[in-house]
Amino acid sequence: MRGAPPELNRRSFLVGSALAAGALAAGCGTGSDAGAGTFTAAFQGSGAGEGIDPGVNTLFIDEARMKSIYDGLFEVDGSMTPIPRLAESAEPNADGTRWRIALRDAAWHDGKKFTARDVLYTFSRVLGPADKRPFIAASSLDQVDLSGSRVIDDRTVEIALKRPSFEFLIALSVYGTKIVQDGAADFTRPVGTGPFVFESFEAGRQFTATANARYWDGAPSIRELRILSSEADARVNAVRGGEVDYADNLTPSAARTLEGRSDLTLTSTPGSGLYFFAMKTDRPPFDDPDVRRALMRMVDRRELVKVALEGQGEVSNDVFGKGSQYYSELPQHEYDPDEVGRLLRRAGVRDLAFDLFTAPVAYGFVEAARLFADQAAECGVRVNVVLGSKDSYYTDALETGHLTMGQSGPLPIPNHFASRLLTGSPQNRTKWSDPEFDALYATAQSTPTVEGRAAKYRRMHEILHDRGGFVFFGSTAWNTVGSSRFQQLPAAVPNSHTWARFDGVTGR
Incomplete structure (x- = not known):
């Protein structure tokens, strides 16, 4: 990883040690005994930012652990x-x-x-x-x-x-609603109703759980599940070498290196990862709607997908949830330096400059940030790319700076609105607060017909498309790979029920 700080290098070493220990524990240099023993999966880690409290932890690796221990309604x-x-x-x-x-x-x-x-x-x-x-x-x-x-x-x-x-x-189906036991207060050793029973957890290293023989939806075939916290290169090397049985969220280039191998099953699920810039709308310069409109025209989405995402994605249009119920097709925002200038003049802004806070938490983030800075410079705007800590980035980005980056899996559109865009929402990365928007959401919830709710949600999308704080610039496929010694490996869009579920995995 280019420019990785010492802490990340140390963590990569620790993750490598965990992978090596897993290989020795499984025996004969393989991740498990197919259909009977330990099944080892590697996910993108985030060090101390990881957790196992289903009420507060939100990373993809957190959700993978939650799915094994808990169930939602x-x-x-x-x-x-x-x-x-x-x-x-x-x-x-x-x-x-x-x-x-x-x-x-x-x-x-x-x-x-x-x-x-x-x-x-x-x-x-x-x-x-x-x-x-x-x-x-x-x-x-x-x-x-x-x-x-x-x-x-x-x-x-x-x-x-x-x-x-x-x-x-x-x-009832969103992140943070998995059911916990009456009176539970200590989540260092969680008790759930899920397919696996908690054994151990060390943030930034590994999680282990054993099969729940009494699981209401059927006992898992594998006896032990291990989920390792791992960097991108370590995941690829580990699955290639047989040290793990499954690797999640591979870059397009990494996936290409594994194509054609008879010992591995590679799956690519389109429309899974949505990349965005998030403007803080509660502070200058993005408290001005014309500056936000200008930034939407400052982004060359096609170039970002082509270069930063290696051409393995689709251009997005500042509207969340393509392919989901209530998605609204709206005119495509295009890169337009002349319109940027007109909007900034209307806002009375000269010599616009701001920080873009990012970190190498997902492939293409740093490349996209630097490419966008070049695109902004063509519009006469100076963007200073600031790199944060990978281990704490998503927590830091909630409050830090003027402009940040992120990646989201699919969510129901009403959930996206409620968790990220209503006034006071806990994951409100844009600090968006709009009385008309809040009122439309409340009205939509009380509308008994699907058609009536769709009309309200479309108006909410129109508001965001015009003057919101999110710039969704591209969506990518979600690449996973697993050992061909197993069947029923999870392959689905993130945030869906079957993503990262291992209770159905069986040996061939």
């Missing part, structure tokens, strides 16, 4: 549509202010029965006072009226809402 499929998990069914009343949820017959890893009380406790934890960080589902679930919600019986819970919502199932 609902999760989303590849089209971002909710599907039941710990819930068997859910029905609203006539005005969308109460939902009755029937629960599955499931058990916690410690043998206790899963009940409706666990659901209410989870909601109270998410909606209660934040500890060190805001709970990530707090804005999605803030419509829940805890005082009016009640346990009907062990397997039935009724959720009261403060305002009507006919899309409450989406709120």
Whole structure:
């Protein structure tokens, strides 16, 4: 990695040691005994920023661990549509202010029965006072009226809402809503209802769990799951050498080096990774909507996809969720230095200069930042690229600087709005706060028809496309590779139910 600070080099060494230890533990230089022993998966790591608290941790590697330990009431499929998990069914009343949820017959890893009380406790934890960080589902679930919600019986819970919502199932399927046990407060040794039982975790190194023989959805075939925290090159080398059985999120160039190998299964899932710039709209210069409009015309999206993303992607258009329900087709924003100049003059801005805060947390970030700085210079704007710590970047980027970068997997569009764009949203990277936008979201939730909600969401997209803080410049495929000794390896868009799930993996 070019320009990697000493801390990253040290972490790469530690990850390499973990991979080597895994190979020795598995025996004969292989990651596992197919269909019976240990299955080892490597994901992009983030050092001390990793965690195993389902209420607060949001990295892709965090989610992979959460999926093994916990279940949600609902999760989303590849089209971002909710599907039941710990819930068997859910029905609203006539005005969308109460939902009755029937629960599955499931058990916690410690043998206790899963009940409706666990659901209410989870909601109270998410909606209660934040500890060190805001709970990530707090804005999605803030419509829940805890005082009016009640346990009907062990397997039935009724959720009261403060305002009507006919899309409450989406709120129940988002990050941060996995169900925790009633009274749980210590997540250093988590107890869940999921397919694997927690054994150990060391941030930036590895996580281990063993098969839950009593799992309600069927016991996993593999006895032990290990998830390693690993840099991009280490993941490729480890899967190529047989030290791990699965590697997630490979760069296009890395994927090409593995094509044609009979011992590996390579999968590329399109439309999976959405790249963006995020303007802080609460501070100069991006508190001016004309400056934000100018930046949208300052970005040559086609060049960024061609160069920074190695041509392995599609141009985006500052509208989130292509291919998902409620996506809005709007006119493509084009690179236009003349329009940039006109908008900046209208804003009364001269000699515009700002910092772009980024880090090598995903392939192409640093290259895209530097290429964008060149594009801005052609428009008479000076962009200073500032590199942050890879291990703390996503936390730092919430508050730091004028312009930051990010990558998102697919989400239901209403969830994207609620978690990132409503006033006070915990993942509001653009610090967006717009009364019209907030009101439209609330109205959409209370609208009983899909067509009526779609009209409100389109207007929200139009507002963001015109003067929002996100610039979505490209989407990429998600590349994964696994040992051909296994079947049913996960291959799906990130954030969907089947992504990074290993309970279905079997040996050939």
